[in-house]
Amino acid sequence: xxxxxxxxxxxxxxxxxxxxxxxxxxxxxxxxxxxxxxxxxxxxxxxxxxxxxxxxxxxxxxxxxxxxxxxxxxxxxxxxxxxxxxxxxxxxxxxxxxxxxxxxxxxxxxxxxxxxxxxxxxxxxxxxxxxxxxxxxxxxxxxxxxxxxxxxxxxxxxxxxxxxxxxxxxxxxxxxxxxxxxxxxxxxxxxxxxxxxxxxxxxxxxxxxxxxxxxxxxxxxxxxxxxxxxxxxxxxxxxxxxxxxxxxxxxxxxxxxxxxxxxxxxxxxxxxxxxxxxxxxxxxxxxxxxxxxxxxxxxxxxxxxxxxxxxxxxxxxxxxxxxxxxxxxxxxxxxxxxxxxxxxxxxxxxxxxxxxxxxxxxxxxxxxxxxxx
Numbered sequence: 001x002x003x004x005x006x007x008x009x010x011x012x013x014x015x016x017x018x019x020x021x022x023x024x025x026x027x028x029x030x031x032x033x034x035x036x037x038x039x040x041x042x043x044x045x046x047x048x049x050x051x052x053x054x055x056x057x058x059x060x061x062x063x064x065x066x067x068x069x070x071x072x073x074x075x076x077x078x079x080x081x082x083x084x085x086x087x088x089x090x091x092x093x094x095x096x097x098x099x100x101x102x103x104x105x106x107x108x109x110x111x112x113x114x115x116x117x118x119x120x121x122x123x124x125x126x127x128x129x130x131x132x133x134x135x136x137x138x139x140x141x142x143x144x145x146x147x148x149x150x151x152x153x154x155x156x157x158x159x160x161x162x163x164x165x166x167x168x169x170x171x172x173x174x175x176x177x178x179x180x181x182x183x184x185x186x187x188x189x190x191x192x193x194x195x196x197x198x199x200x201x202x203x204x205x206x207x208x209x210x211x212x213x214x215x216x217x218x219x220x221x222x223x224x225x226x227x228x229x230x231x232x233x234x235x236x237x238x239x240x241x242x243x244x245x246x247x248x249x250x251x252x253x254x255x256x257x258x259x260x261x262x263x264x265x266x267x268x269x270x271x272x273x274x275x276x277x278x279x280x281x282x283x284x285x286x287x288x289x290x291x292x293x294x295x296x297x298x299x300x301x302x303x304x305x306x307x308x309x310x311x312x313x314x315x316x317x318x319x320x321x322x323x324x325x326x327x328x329x330x331x332x333x334x335x336x337x338x339x340x341x342x343x344x345x346x347x348x349x350x351x352x353x354x355x356x357x358x359x360x361x362x363x364x365x366x367x368x369x370x371x372x373x
Contacts, residue, residue, distance in 0.1 A: 015192070015353070020051060020341045021184040023261050028268065030184055031055065039271045044154050044179040044334070045069070048126055051184060051341040052119070065123075066153075072127035073148035073157065076106045080135060080145055088140045092329045093216040095136045097209055103128070104205035111203050118347055121204045122340035129336045130154055133329045134161035155179060158333065162322070170282055171320050174275045175330075178313055181268040182331055184338025186261070190214040190221065194339045195346045199353040204343055211339045212332055218255070221328040221335075226255035227314035228324050231291050240294040248302065256311030257299050265306035272312035279319040288315040 007013050021030045028035040031050050038047055042056065049057040049065050057065065082102065086095050104110040107124070109117045135145035138161075146161040155175040159167035185191070194211040198204065215221035234243045247254060259266050273292075280286040292307075292315050299305050317327050 010355075015187060015355075016195070018187065018342065018345060019054070020338065020345060021186050023186050026262050026264050026267065028185065035181065035267055036271075039177055039180050039268075042180065044176050044183070044337075047180050047183050048154075048337045051337050052122060052344070068123050069127040069154065070148075070150050072124045073131050075103075075128060075131050075135065075145075079103060079106050083132075083136060084139055086136070086139065090140075092133070092136060092325050093212065093222075093332075095140075096133060096329050096332060097212045097216070099132050099136060100125075100129075100205060100212060101209045103132070104203065107205070110205055113198075113201065113203060113347065115344075115347065118204055118344055122344060125204070125208060126154075126337050126340060129333045130158035131161060133326065133333055134158060136329075137162060137323065137326060154333075158330075159320075170279070174279055174316055174320060177271060177275055178316060178330075179334040181271055181309060182313075182334035184335070184341065188220065189217070190335065191339060191342050195342050196353045198343050198346050199350055201350070204340070207343050208336065208339060211335070215328060215332055215335065221331040223255045223308075223310040224314045224317070224327045224331070225324055227311055228318050228327070230255065231288060231295075231315065231318075234291055234295075237287060237290050237294055240291055240298065244295065244298050244302070254295075254299060254305075256307055256314065257303070257305040259308045262306075262308070266308040268309040269307045269312055272309065272316055273307070276312045276315040276319070279316060283319050285319050288318055 019031065021028065022032075023029075030038060030047065031054055033050065033056070038050075042050075045066055046056055046062060048069075049062060053061075079099075079102070083095070083099055086098070090098075107121070109121060112118075131145075131148055138145050143164075146164045148157050149160055152160060153172065153176060156167055156172045159171060159175060187195075190211040193214040194207040197207040197210040218226055234240055244254070273289075273296075276289045276292060280289040292312060296307050296311070299307075314327065317330065318324070322330065
């Protein structure tokens with residue numbers, strides 16, 4: 001029997017070292033760059049380069065990355081044929097998890113874990129996740145997948161493949177900023193799952209499948225879906241106060257508020273709040289922002305809880321016309337860049353991740369013959 005004390009949820013436990021991202025005194029950075037700086041001054045593709053290469057790109061490096069992403073976005077025809085057989089009732093995160101696992105069988109490099117191969121697969125998966133998600137969605141609504149168009153950003157390409165039309169520049173800007181804000185977040189549950197998987201010297205596709213499985217949970221990536229469903233239940237701004245009073249009286253958890261690693265609010269939330277307000281004005285659908293703002297103020301007043309990244313991303317995606325059950329897959333569309341960076345880092349300095357458990361069961365038991373039990 002061990003004598004150590006278990007930390008529930010590994011809270012406060014430092015499991016490894018990393019140079020990918022950090023959260024110190026409530027400030028989130030990628031490779032040392034403050035998330036506020038990145039959200040205001042870079043694109044998602046620049047952030048992808050940063051996560052994979054330690055620093056922001058110059059123009060030539062960025063152009064090369066964009067070309068690589070363009071070349072890798074398309075999916076094998078046989079793969080596209082197979083995902084057409086997925087049940088129409090499958091949850092998008094179930095479909096994504098299965099699709100990414102299946103995609104490994106169409107990649108000749110899937111089980112090659114050399115650094116060069118892993119970097120190529122990292123770019124490939126960052127490029128292909130938007131194509132997969134858009135194709136899965138179009139399949140389930142009975143429409144053909146839309147082929148990626150060269151020269152588009154990740155955000156623009158995804159919206160184009162979803163709706164089969166050139167997207168509005170404001171919508172592209174909003175989604176691009178959301179992708180930047182979701183790209184990485186230190187050693188969160190899905191990132192840890194990915195790193196633990198490859199610590200066994202498994203392959204990158206297995207790591208991404210593990211990460212998607214972890215992200216699927218409502219306490220991680222699924223929270224933004226719950227936020228918009230809450231706003232839909234509220235319906236109108238006039239209902240915010242009575243809804244919250246009843247919910248708190250019933251000890252109902254209000255998703256999108258609080259975060260284990262932030263004591264004074266999630267620094268990403270303010271960027272999405274601003275975008276939610278701007279999109280609401282642009283489309284004339286202001287009530288989602290208004291309700292969100294009212295709910296935020298009431299939660300701060302009554303519970304001292306501030307919104308996290310999930311809270312305002314919900315209204316942003318809703319106004320962009322994205323189906324609610326695709327919110328978490330879009331989280332994965334962005335976070336695959338962070339997962340890939342962490343997987344490459346794990347491979348670069350690997351040790352099998354094998355923690356211990358504090359055993360709390362009975363001890364000193366002895367078996368009897370089955371006839372005497």
